[in-house]
Amino acid sequence: MNLPPLIQAFVLHFGEMGSRWGINRTVGQVYAVIFLANRPVCADDLVDAVGVARSNVAMALKELQSWELIRLKHVPGERRDYYGTLDDIWAIVRKLVEQRKRREIDPTLTVLRELLMQSPASEEERFAQERMQEMHGVIELVTGWYDDIERLETERLVQLLSLGSKIVKALDWKDKLFVAKGGGKPKGPERP
Amino acid sequence: MNLPPLIQAFVLHFGEMGSRWGINRTVGQVYAVIFLANRPVCADDLVDAVGVARSNVAMALKELQSWELIRLKHVPGERRDYYGTLDDIWAIVRKLVEQRKRREIDPTLTVLRELLMQSPASEEERFAQERMQEMHGVIELVTGWYDDIERLETERLVQLLSLGSKIVKALDWKDKLFVAKGGGKPKGPERP
DNA sequence: CTGAATTTTCAGGATTTTCTGAAGTAACGG
DNA sequence: CCGTTACTTCAGAAAATCCTGAAAATTCAG
Numbered sequence: 286m287n288l289p290p291l292i293q294a295f296v297l298h299f300g301e302m303g304s305r306w307g308i309n310r311t312v313g314q315v316y317a318v319i320f321l322a323n324r325p326v327c328a329d330d331l332v333d334a335v336g337v338a339r340s341n342v343a344m345a346l347k348e349l350q351s352w353e354l355i356r357l358k359h360v361p362g363e364r365r366d367y368y369g370t371l372d373d374i375w376a377i378v379r380k381l382v383e384q385r386k387r388r389e390i391d392p393t394l395t396v397l398r399e400l401l402m403q404s405p406a407s408e409e410e411r412f413a414q415e416r417m418q419e420m421h422g423v424i425e426l427v428t429g430w431y432d433d434i435e436r437l438e439t440e441r442l443v444q445l446l447s448l449g450s451k452i453v454k455a456l457d458w459k460d461k462l463f464v465a466k467g468g469g470k471p472k473g474p475e476r477p
Numbered sequence: 478m479n480l481p482p483l484i485q486a487f488v489l490h491f492g493e494m495g496s497r498w499g500i501n502r503t504v505g506q507v508y509a510v511i512f513l514a515n516r517p518v519c520a521d522d523l524v525d526a527v528g529v530a531r532s533n534v535a536m537a538l539k540e541l542q543s544w545e546l547i548r549l550k551h552v553p554g555e556r557r558d559y560y561g562t563l564d565d566i567w568a569i570v571r572k573l574v575e576q577r578k579r580r581e582i583d584p585t586l587t588v589l590r591e592l593l594m595q596s597p598a599s600e601e602e603r604f605a606q607e608r609m610q611e612m613h614g615v616i617e618l619v620t621g622w623y624d625d626i627e628r629l630e631t632e633r634l635v636q637l638l639s640l641g642s643k644i645v646k647a648l649d650w651k652d653k654l655f656v657a658k659g660g661g662k663p664k665g666p667e668r669p
Numbered sequence: 670c671t672g673a674a675t676t677t678t679c680a681g682g683a684t685t686t687t688c689t690g691a692a693g694t695a696a697c698g699g
Numbered sequence: 700c701c702g703t704t705a706c707t708t709c710a711g712a713a714a715a716t717c718c719t720g721a722a723a724a725t726t727c728a729g
Contacts, residue, residue, distance in 0.1 A: 289598065289601055291592055291595055291597060291598070291602045291606065292601070292605045294591075295592055295605070298584075298588045302584065302585060304685095305580055306581060307496075307497055309718095310717085311717080311718080320612075321604075321605035322604075322605075323600075323601065323604035323605075328675085328676075329675095337719085338718065338719045338720070339676090339719090339720090340676095340677080340678080340719065340720075340721095341718055341719070343676065343677060343678090344677095344678095344717090344718085346676095347677085364674070364675070364726080364727070365675065365676090374611040374612060374614075375615070378619075388497055389494070389497050389498060392490075392494065393490065393494060396486070396487065396490045399486075400483055400486055400487055403483055405483060406481065406482075406483070407481060408515075409481055409484070409515065410481050410483045410484060412513070412515035413481075413484045413487070413513035413514075414483065416512060416513050417487065417513070419566040420512075420566060422566075423566050423567070423570055426635065426638050426639065427638060429641065430638040430639075432641075433642040433643075434642050436642065441645055443618065445644070446619060446621075446622040447618065449621065449625030449626060450625040450626050450628065450629055452637070452644060453629065453637065455647075455648060456644070496715095501686075501687060503687080503688080519705095520705080520706075529688070529689085530688065530689045530690070531689095531690095531705095531706085532688080532689065532690075532691095532706095532707080532708080532709090533687080533688055533689070535706065535707060535708090536707095538706095556696080556697070556698095556704070556705070557704085557705065558705080558706080
C-alpha cells in the first residue's frame with residue numbers, strides 16, 4: 286500500500302468499516318481511493334494503492350459497478366479502463382440509499398406481501414400476520430416518503446433537511462392560518 | 478425447526494436477509510420468532526423453533542440485547558428468562574436507526590473529523606481533504622436532521638412522513654403568505 | 670491476422686465467521 | 700448444603716467468504 290498518510294488513513298478506515306457496511310475490505314478500500322482521487326483511476330493505480338492482487342481489484346471494481354457507485358471514465362489516448370465516482374456527493378448518497386433499499390428492504394417487502402395474502406390457520410398465525418402488517422405499514426410509509434422526497438432537486442432537499450423538525454412548527458402555523466382564513470378541514474393540506 | 482408454515486416462511490426469510498443486514502442467520506431467525514410471538518419467548522422455545530444449538534441461541538440473544546432490540550420479560554412463576562421485542566413498531570424502527578447510525582456512521586464521522594484537522598502536505602492530499610469535507614458535511618446534515626426529527630412523537634412523525642414532498646409546496650405557500658402579510662425575511666422560519 | 674496489453678474468470682488455499690457440544694458458572698428450591 | 704435447572708463460555712469443527720495466481724478471453728494497434 287502506497288499512499289500519502291492522510292489518504293491512507295481514510296482508505297484503511299473504509300476497509301475496516303467494509304464488513305459493517307456489507308462490502309468487503311478490498312471493495313471498501315478501492316472505493317475510498319477512487320472517491321478521494323482528483324482524477325480517474327485505473328486498475329494498476331489501485332493495485333499499487335491498495336496492495337492486493339490484480340484479480341481482487343477486478344472483483345472489487347465489478348462489485349462497485351454493480352452498485353452503480355463508480356463509472357467507467359475513458360481517458361483520451363489511454364487503453365486502460367479508468368474509473369471515477371458519481372459526479373457530486375448528493376448523487377452518491379441518493380444512489381447508496383436506492384441500492385440499500387433495493388437490497389435490504391425490497392426483498393422483505395415482497396415476502397411480506399406474499400405472506401399477508403395467506404389466511405392464518407391459527408390464532409398464533411393470526412397474531413403473527415398482524416405483526417407483519419405493522420412492519421409492512423411502516424416500511425411502505427418510510428420508503429414511500431423517501432421515493433417522494435428523493436425526486437426533489439438537491440437544493441430543495443438540503444433546505445428541507447436543514448429545517449429539521451422546525452418544519453412541524455411551520456406546518457402548525459400554516460394550519461392555523463388556513464383555518465383562521467375559514468378554509469375546509471383543519472388537518473392535512475388538500476389540493477386547491 | 479418447528480413452526481406454523483406462515484411463521485416459518487417469515488423466519489427463514491429473516492435468516493437469509495441476516496447477512497445483508499449485518500447480523501447472522503441465527504440472530505435474524507431468533508429475532509423474527511420473538512417479533513412474531515404473541516407472548517414472551519424463552520431460550521428453549523427458540524431452540525425448538527429455530528433448530529440450532531442452545532449455545533448459539535444464547536449468543537444470538539446476547540447480540541440482540543446489545544442492539545437493545547429485545548428485552549428481558551419476567552414471566553410470573555417461571556424461572557427461565559423470557560424475551561420480547563420493544564413495545565411498538567415505531568420504537569423498533571427508532572432503535573434500529575439509532576444503532577445502525579452508531580455502528581455504521583459515527584466511527585466514520587470521528588475519523589473524518591480527525592483527518593480534517595490535519596494540514597494537507599500536497600495537492601493530492603488537499604483535494605482528498607476537500608472530498609472528506611463534502612462527505613462530512615452531508616453526514617452532519619443528514620444525521621442532524623434525523624436527531625431532530627427523531628424527537629417528535631410518533632403521531633407527528635407519521636404525519637410528516639405521510640406528507641412526503643408535498644411539504645415543500647406547503648412551505649412555499651407559507652412563505653408566500655408570510656411575505657404577503659408583510660413579515661420579515663422571505664426564507665426560513667424564525668422563532669416568533 | 671498476429672501479438673502485446675489489458676481485463677476476466679476461476680480453482681483452490683487462506684482467512685474469517687458461525688456453530689456446536691462439552692465444561693463451567695450461577696441461581697434457586699428443598 | 701445438595702441437586703436441579705438454566706444460562707454462559709469457549710475450543711475447535713464446519714461453513715462461508717475472501718484472496719491469489721494462473722490461465723483464458725478480450726481488445727486493439729500494426
